[in-house]
Amino acid sequence: MAKKKKQATPMRMRRKINKRQEMSAFGPLLVAGLIGLGIASLNAVGVAIVGLAPTIVLSLTAKGINKAERVQCVGFMNIAGVLPFIAMVMDQPRELMFILFNPINLATMYGAAAVGYALVHVGPMLAAIVLQSLAQERIKTLNQQRQALIEQWGADVIGDKDGPEEEPGWAQGRRPSA
């Protein structure tokens, strides 16, 4: 089945997807950031690894188009949730265990990732609504342009030279006159 599905995907589409995946620099940057953070404080790295678990899991499991955007969206929100605790650990290294095992802290960090997920779902909906309203505006403009052309050139310009054709008698159920 999997093989069949792969065959069904057009080659051009697959190339596009691969290209997007290759272009995403979020993963390497995240790893680089963690290494940099590890140099500054190992405790902070620990908090980051635990706190960023949803982003790491998502970046490893995510498939399909717009994977990078989804990972980045969740990732940025997840980072936003983790950053206050990293600052706290860096300030008070001895509080590491307390911070890590406090359920409220974990909920805060993972909740931020959940908000990121929510944004992934809500973003396209909002975009669809905005695009729809923009399209309506554009249609109005196009209609005005069309009307101006018809006024200038007459009905011929839309190919309606003789107006709507009258239905022939036979089609209206009338008998042909002798």
Place this chain on the structure above:
Amino acid sequence: MAVDKERPGKDIYALVQHPTIPVRNEVYKSLKSRPVANVVNPIDRGLMNLDLKGQKQRLVTIFERPTGGALFGPDGKVHPRVNTNKLRQSIVLSALKAIAAVHKRGFTHRSIMPTNLFFAAPDGDEVCIGECYSAPPGYKHPFALEPLKLALADETARGEGDIESDFYQLGACLQSLYFGEALWRGKDRDSLLMARVNQSSFWALSGGREIPGALGNLIRGLMADDEDERWGAEDILDWFEGVGKPKRTSMKAWSMNRPTSFKGVAYVDRRLLADAFARDPREAANFLKGIDFPAWVQLSFRDEILTERLEATLNVVPGGGLGGTRPDDYKMVSRVCMFLHPTGPVHFKGHSFFLDGLPSALADAFSRDDRDLIGVILDLFDERFLNALAEVCAERNDRFMTQVRGLRPIMIHGSSKSLGRGMERVLYAMNPILPCVSQRFSNVWIGSIKQMMRALDRMAAVGPLKNVLLDRHIAAFCTAHGSDLERDFNKIAAAQNDPVRLNSLSAEFFGMLQRRFKLEPLHNLTEKLVDGLSNTVKALKNKKRRERVTALLEKVKKGGDVHKLTTELNMSRIQVEDSREFAQARNALMKLDREKAKLGRKILPTDLDARTKGLRGSRLVAFVVMLLVGFMAFFPA
């Protein structure tokens, strides 16, 4: 009978000219400017509207009217005042004065017959010869009253003739007046021709009756069939004075050394044989193909030398008989006829023409719509054939080659099917004075392009002018009377199936003529042309352009200037521009429709575009949140 209001009491008469008979314009001009004594001179001419089965415009010429009456009345009786003495004294002298004066002007009369001779006054002996301007020379003149050479041609194709012809006609008139009989009437052409050739015209017409005395000598001298022997003006003066020796008239040798039997008749005279061949060219072709032509020539014409060159020119192909008469056989018969009678007419396909008589023959053919005769004249317009005829008769008829040269620039149009050319063009080129004989102008006289434009303007007031320029006669008349109009007519002919383009081209053409001939405003014509262009204007797609063009047309319509119609409104260019812009507008509209259809569908969050843009937006929001939180975490207040 007409009345001269300017000079009351002057006797005049009016002659209504038939449009299909070409007048002798140079004769009119000469006689009007300097009238000749003893000739009925034209006083003036002009176009008049006459009631001839409906109002018709005709050329009317006013002539001086001799009041003494015709010497030979229409009832077939001689005027009571005519007698032998008057014939000998006053009539001959008056006629001689008239003929000599006419010849001095450089033309011949060629219309002298007893019914066309008049006493100038009721009580005098002075005689006038009738007018000679209203018809071509010798046109439909009786066979007996034409000199033998010219009489052999068709009655409408006798050509200019020469001054000797007038003296023959005078002699024949005097003979008829002497006997008091219409000697030219009631005689069969073929038997009279035979008699004229065998016994001379004098004896043939008189029926063997002698005219005694000096008058007989005069008439015999005038009616001599050989031009060299015929009496001229000096001979008549000598005869008056009684000093001249009466000339002997002899039968010049046109005889063959051996008679030739054709269709059961033995011919000795070459002219008669040529005429017999001309009357039945098919039989003649079979006869010529059935004989050994060089041997026949050697035996029949011992004085003639049939050179190889002449034999090749005559090109009588022996044998055959299979497959009937070929088209070239007619030309072969014609060449042989020319060989037999080199000074005679061209005998071709049953017709006989002098080349300078072709204009009147063609005009007559068109007036009777005789397509066969027009076709024969067209076939005659073969330069190789005419050159061969010229070569055959070169020794005895040097005028023939000059006439062929004169025909060359005209006959090239004959076979063309183009509008403005063809035989109609030949007709008007050969007869510059002939009015346009198109059916459209049956009620008006069109002698020039100016008159045509004015007539069209008048006609436009009462009826439509649809496709007027596609009329072959009108086109030919215009090209013959104007210069460089052929290209315009080619364009018009190419547009005949496109009414819109045809209207535009017609307007351009009339505008050009109006300007070229500096014509006054032609309101009706302009109105009709503008109306004709209304379809063109309606066909314009652009509303603004249509309104602008309509406004301009209305303005031009009021002015009556057709030329302005084309200079200010180049309809062809406007049409092209409109079509091009219309195509561009259609493309633009199609693009708009495509875009509209694309935008019209409902956008869903799952759509690639919405999804990508939504995710990018979300990512931006997340990034901003991250930056804010990070800033607040690391840089607390």
